[in-house]
Amino acid sequence: MATSQPEQSNASTQPRLLVERLRQSLLDGAFASGSRLNEVHLARALAVSRTPLRSALQTLAGEGLLHYVPNRGFTVPEQSLNAIIDAYEMRALAEGLAARLAAERGLSEEVRLRLEAALRAGDHALASSTDERERRGLYAAANEAFHGTIHEAAQSTLVKDVLRICQRVPQTSSHNIVAFDLSDMRERHAAHRRIYEAIICREPREAEQQMRQHVLAVKVSMARWYAQRGAFEQSKLEEPGLTV
Amino acid sequence: MATSQPEQSNASTQPRLLVERLRQSLLDGAFASGSRLNEVHLARALAVSRTPLRSALQTLAGEGLLHYVPNRGFTVPEQSLNAIIDAYEMRALAEGLAARLAAERGLSEEVRLRLEAALRAGDHALASSTDERERRGLYAAANEAFHGTIHEAAQSTLVKDVLRICQRVPQTSSHNIVAFDLSDMRERHAAHRRIYEAIICREPREAEQQMRQHVLAVKVSMARWYAQRGAFEQSKLEEPGLTV
DNA sequence: CAATGACAAAGTGTATACATTTTTGGCTAG
DNA sequence: CTAGCCAAAAATGTATACACTTTGTCATTG
Structure with missing residues (x-):
């Protein structure tokens, strides 16, 4: 052939x-x-x-x-709810480290611009009066761009690989934001801005702390969403290791 | 064939x-x-x-x-000194999480016994009057057993995989303890015991904290060793990204 | 009728041939 | 003598045939 x-x-x-x-x-x-x-x-x-x-x-x-x-x-591996929670815990630590490294090492001009573009894209997604579905798509893209840029800014192959692994659980993928309602999105976006500022100001500790809290907040949104959805869609909710 | x-x-x-x-x-x-x-x-x-x-x-x-x-x-990828340091930072977080999860979830009888066996093996390695080389080998095995058992006790495939990735940098492998002198080993061993106790007492925060500090201490030993050795063995020590 | 064993079908594991790409070495032209 | 190019060699990429393992089915037997 x-x-x-x-x-x-x-x-x-x-x-x-x-x-x-x-x-x-x-x-x-x-x-x-x-x-x-x-x-x-x-x-x-x-x-x-x-x-x-x-x-x-x-x-x-x-x-x-x-x-x-x-x-x-x-x-295809089956993911338990426990595994999803664990993935968020791990991701919070790894993203926090990435933010810290980015703050320590500073951003190149090009990376800084991309990060700012991602923030503006988030502004746009939230401001636009388009339908819910489109907003979600736009915000997911902006979200992914923001996090992806920071992963690069950390300049660590290992951290990047760890983050890829953390997102191997589909439910933790940063372009998967089904669990967010509008107010969630606004809060996440504000957090992005705080993280950006901490990195720009070269404050590693602050950047790490903000990023950790941010990801853990996403974890909560996700867990809440699954709890609600799981309650009526799937009745096989039994500890330990319920598969979603 | x-x-x-x-x-x-x-x-x-x-x-x-x-x-x-x-x-x-x-x-x-x-x-x-x-x-x-x-x-x-x-x-x-x-x-x-x-x-x-x-x-x-x-x-x-x-x-x-x-x-x-x-x-x-x-x-075979080349590892920069930066990459090695980063690997320790990441590993400290991941091992800390593993310890926390182990403390939260508790140990099965079998795992607890293995952990205790690893500690005794450490005792033995440090107490034995054998030559330096053999002690090192014995302690490396005990060390690997201790950490490996905790990785299992965390009951998280993802955390285990992340830890495997962290140890892909040969210099961070837990059976690689060339950087330790005897007093280092004693200190590490004492830390193992503290971690064990925190897990047994089901104190997740304490376990995580102790484990993090432990791994970061190893990082320091390693960095010190490389700095000394590198000084006379390799003259190509130049920032950024010197390869070891 | 249930259990078991043999056989067939399907699926994965490995070897090998050959296509394509990269590398090497030497040759020629400037 | 160096730079660049061409051809040959070497290394990687892909297809395919066949071996082995697993799985499902059916007939036989207790």
Whole structure:
């Protein structure tokens, strides 16, 4: 097939692209929790052969986004409510560290501009009178841009990787803000601004503290939302380790 | 080859075993920092074909233990001194969280016994009059057992994975204690006991605090050691991002 | 009728051939 | 003598065939 294909030579190779696509799908919850991924079917669906697909799956398993059992293939891990809470605790610490490092090391001009752009995008999302659905989309993008920029500003591959791992639980992904109502969003946005100021003023402790509280506040919103939704949508709510 | 081999059917498959072996080698520094891993040579050296080897390499790349560039294969990432420091900061937070979770959730009988065994092993290592080299080995094992047991006790896959990532920097691996002298070891051991007590007494805050301080103390020992050693062994010590 | 064992089907694991890309070494032109 | 280019070699990427393992089904048996 490789010979018959025009091969656009995108500088990126198949496994790399597959990792991206699959990660996105997994975070969007496109695959049922606990389900097995059939290599043959999936390869056909993605129009690649098993080899590059397996490469991608192995990588994702390494990241913890998939679970691998030797002769039984790859499965989508089931997340318990406990795991989601833990993920937020971990994320709060890691994002806090990222903010602290950013404050310690300072922002390059380019990064500072991007951070400010993200804040303005948040302003815009909250000010716009568009429908609820669109506002949510806009704010999610601004939110993701804000956090992503700080992750970069920390200039630590390790911290960035840890944060990626923390967001492997779809419910903690920063572009997933279903749990927010409008007042929540306003509060989050104000927190973003406080964090930004602490970083700009080079106050590491303050930046870390603000960021931690911010993420923990998100945790509470999320937990509240799940408690409400879970109450009538899913009756299998039993400790310990209820799966959502 | 699969057909000619007796195939001991160890319930574990080749890639799995390879991941273990390679991870160990990488953490032990068996491969030069920055070097490229040649798939053909490595496969021959490990007596497997390229396919399972690549599986293992992809997984390790997913963990961040290797760096992968599309048409250029796998390389051992170079660690800057900054990266090592960051790794300790992150590890301090993650281990602290693990200790807190362990204290919150309590220990099963079996885990508690293992933790106590690790402490006794530490006692033994410090009390024994064997030579310096053997003491170091014994203490490293006890240290690893202590921390590893707490990681399990936290009962969080995510926290465990984060900790594994933190230790991908060889210099932060808990079985790597080259930086300790005897008084260091005694101090670390005393800290272990305090952490153990906080967990047993179900005091999450205290456990987290003690663990954090403990890991940060290790960071200082390590940094001191590198500063001394680096002074005469490597002259390329230049900010920023000096590679060790 | 339930339990069990054998067989078939499906799925994963591995080896290998070949395509594509990168690297290397030498050659020529300036 | 150096710079740049071309071809050959080496290394990585992908497809595919086949081996092995698991799983599901059906018939046999207690």
